Amino acid sequence: MVNTLVAGIAVIIVIAAIIGIAYFAMQGSYPQPSGTVTTGTTAQNSTQTTAPHGNSTSTTNQSNSTHPAFVTFNVTETDSAITPSVFYAYTNESIIFNITNNGSEEHDFGIWSLGQGYGTKPINGMGGFAQFEITFSKPGNFTLTSNLNNDSLSGARATLVVQ
Numbered sequence: 001m002v003n004t005l006v007a008g009i010a011v012i013i014v015i016a017a018i019i020g021i022a023y024f025a026m027q028g029s030y031p032q033p034s035g036t037v038t039t040g041t042t043a044q045n046s047t048q049t050t051a052p053h054g055n056s057t058s059t060t061n062q063s064n065s066t067h068p069a070f071v072t073f074n075v076t077e078t079d080s081a082i083t084p085s086v087f088y089a090y091t092n093e094s095i096i097f098n099i100t101n102n103g104s105e106e107h108d109f110g111i112w113s114l115g116q117g118y119g120t121k122p123i124n125g126m127g128g129f130a131q132f133e134i135t136f137s138k139p140g141n142f143t144l145t146s147n148l149n150n151d152s153l154s155g156a157r158a159t160l161v162v163q
Contacts, residue, residue, distance in 0.1 A: 070094035079103040
C-alpha cells in the first residue's frame with residue numbers, strides 16, 4: 001500500500017515537471033537563473049557576464065561559436081535532494097557536473113531520458129566527490145537522479161534542459 005502510494009506520488013511529480021518544461025518550450029525560451037559565467041579562451045580575453053547557465057562556469061571559443069565550449073555545474077547531493085534542481089545547457093557543449101555528497105549515505109549520479117541511461121557515477125559517503133562529463137548533440141530534457149537506497153523516490157532528482 002505504501003509503495004503504491006509513493007510510486008503514485010512520484011508519477012504525479014514527474015508529470016508536473018514534464019508539463020512545466022513543455023510550457024517553457026512552447027514559449028520559446030526557458031527561465032534563466034542568475035549567476036556568473038567566465039567566458040573566453042585565455043585569461044587575457046576572459047570577461048564576466050550574466051550566466052545563461054545559472055550556477056556555472058563556462059569557456060567560449062570566441063572565434064567560432066556563440067555558445068560556450070563547456071559548462072561546469074557545482075552540484076550538491078543529499079539523501080533527498082539534488083541542488084540546484086534545474087540545469088540549462090546547449091547542444092554540442094561539454095557539460096561537466098562536479099558532484100559533492102552532503103548526505104549521510106552513499107549515492108550515485110545518473111542521467112536518464114525516456115528510459116535510456118546516459119551513465120552513472122558512484123559517490124562515496126558524506127563528503128564524497130565525483131565528476132561526470134557528457135555532451136549532447138540533440139536538444140532534450142533529461143532527469144538527473146540518485147538511484148541508490150530509493151533516493152530518487154525521496155526527491156534526489158533534478159532536470160537538465162539541453163537547448
